[in-house]
Amino acid sequence: MYRSHTCGELRATNEGQEVTLAGWVQSIRTHGAVTFIDIRDRYGITQVTSNKPIDASKESVIQVKGTVVKKPEANKKLETGEIEVQAKEVILLNRSAPLPLDENATEETRLKYRYLDLRSSHMQKNLILRHKATMSVRKYFDELGFLEMETPILGKSTPEGARDYLVPSRVNQGKFYALPQSPQIFKQLFQVGGLDRYLQIVKCFRDEDLRADRQPEFTQIDLEMSYVQEEDIYSVMEGMIARVWKETIGVELSIPFARMKYDEAMLRFGSDKPDVRFGLEIEEVTKWAKATDFSIFKEAEVVRCLKVAGDFSRKQIDKLTDIAKVYGAKGLAWVKKEEGNLAGGIAKFLKDVPVELKDNEYLFFVADSIHVVPAALGAVRLHLGKELQLIKEKWSFLWITDFPLMEWSEEDSRYVAMHHPFTSPQEEDRHLLATEPHHAKSKAYDLTLNGVELGGGSIRIHQRDLQVEVFNALGITEQEQKEKFGFLLGAFEYGAPPHGGLAFGLDRMVMLLAGAENIREVIAFPKNKDAVDLMMDSPSSVSQAQLDELAISTRKK
Numbered sequence: 001m002y003r004s005h006t007c008g009e010l011r012a013t014n015e016g017q018e019v020t021l022a023g024w025v026q027s028i029r030t031h032g033a034v035t036f037i038d039i040r041d042r043y044g045i046t047q048v049t050s051n052k053p054i055d056a057s058k059e060s061v062i063q064v065k066g067t068v069v070k071k072p073e074a075n076k077k078l079e080t081g082e083i084e085v086q087a088k089e090v091i092l093l094n095r096s097a098p099l100p101l102d103e104n105a106t107e108e109t110r111l112k113y114r115y116l117d118l119r120s121s122h123m124q125k126n127l128i129l130r131h132k133a134t135m136s137v138r139k140y141f142d143e144l145g146f147l148e149m150e151t152p153i154l155g156k157s158t159p160e161g162a163r164d165y166l167v168p169s170r171v172n173q174g175k176f177y178a179l180p181q182s183p184q185i186f187k188q189l190f191q192v193g194g195l196d197r198y199l200q201i202v203k204c205f206r207d208e209d210l211r212a213d214r215q216p217e218f219t220q221i222d223l224e225m226s227y228v229q230e231e232d233i234y235s236v237m238e239g240m241i242a243r244v245w246k247e248t249i250g251v252e253l254s255i256p257f258a259r260m261k262y263d264e265a266m267l268r269f270g271s272d273k274p275d276v277r278f279g280l281e282i283e284e285v286t287k288w289a290k291a292t293d294f295s296i297f298k299e300a301e302v303v304r305c306l307k308v309a310g311d312f313s314r315k316q317i318d319k320l321t322d323i324a325k326v327y328g329a330k331g332l333a334w335v336k337k338e339e340g341n342l343a344g345g346i347a348k349f350l351k352d353v354p355v356e357l358k359d360n361e362y363l364f365f366v367a368d369s370i371h372v373v374p375a376a377l378g379a380v381r382l383h384l385g386k387e388l389q390l391i392k393e394k395w396s397f398l399w400i401t402d403f404p405l406m407e408w409s410e411e412d413s414r415y416v417a418m419h420h421p422f423t424s425p426q427e428e429d430r431h432l433l434a435t436e437p438h439h440a441k442s443k444a445y446d447l448t449l450n451g452v453e454l455g456g457g458s459i460r461i462h463q464r465d466l467q468v469e470v471f472n473a474l475g476i477t478e479q480e481q482k483e484k485f486g487f488l489l490g491a492f493e494y495g496a497p498p499h500g501g502l503a504f505g506l507d508r509m510v511m512l513l514a515g516a517e518n519i520r521e522v523i524a525f526p527k528n529k530d531a532v533d534l535m536m537d538s539p540s541s542v543s544q545a546q547l548d549e550l551a552i553s554t555r556k557k
Contacts, residue, residue, distance in 0.1 A: 225499060
């Protein structure tokens, strides 16, 4: 056998035992006639001493056979620090070339040599945490009677919010499978089939622009239940989160979590995933603004502001303005209180301000459409919270509820689903579907944590006629309904039970548990911000023969 113990296992109780270790050379140094080696595996580090020269470089793989000896003075930095192994034989299993990365390596280098980056204690700690979280989730849902069931990866392209990844069919040339953005329709069909508690930890795929908490392929904790309402979903999911936090990082959470309606979140924080660990809330001042002499205020649909204490340079204000512009704002108006008077910015246009100001307090305004103002001010608020160090370190979970069912898309010139087209509207708003669908509220909910969306879900539509009404409001023609969702509409004709569910981002959850700022830090083999796997050099070109088999030709944009 290559090893009798791991490199993190031996203690003083093993003194005198003959052992065999195997692992990587963490460090090697010689003092006189004695060579000291630190040998490492994912379990820990053990110090080895040898009276013979050792022909091995750092990160070489070695096998050590020897005797456990208790040290006169323990190394408290190591869990194995009470002992060392006096080597009788050191066998070189594989010599390592100098590594192309170290602790100062760029992310690009780390991703290119990910197989080496995985040796780091940082990455191993994160992936072990991910394993523990995953096992905790599975045990929790198993105890509640959920069945873990698989759904197809090669599916059908349906409009669910993001671009699909398409897979051409060789057998059925000219036709395409789509990789699932989620198992949404399949898990609803499980409910029709009587499998009333479904769970899957599943890969999903979305062809969308990437950011710190997005990857083209990601992992969801996906579940669905029959005969439930929103309160049932909240209770089950809060129990899961509390269990995972306790079993992975030893934190006891207080449940139930706070709740806030979508409209309130957008008004107070400018975001449907607000970070509520600090104040700095947005003020609604449209009525006051329209009565001023400032033409930009008078002509805007909505005017809102932030009151901030501080001393801001022109450069800092320009930075805030640039942030607001990223979210569609034309600019960021401002005014401050100085020696009892309004000064700076747009002060010359104003006789007063709508909120009480003290000296050295600023008001930052955004005046624009209802679609622009909340997002722009919300982004400015979040930036200020970080810059001014206002954010308190705590776990702040928040359910966002009562989302709009749909919203108008200028790009598509039609209404699009806020979540997905299978979300049930509130009963009292069903009459709005034919005339004012943008005013209808849904039975949708998101769970957020510290400004990050952990997951979301809804009570689903389970009646054919209501599903058709929603499809019609979304501008999905009768022919499209038949082609893309005929099987689902057909299923609803055969006694589909009321059902609902939710999908949690496992990657995001582990990212927050690990205190990381990017989900790439908790995924073994991620893509970079350009959706490229630098290690495999993927995506890549394929041969003409492969394209010919699929009857596909390519062209450059």
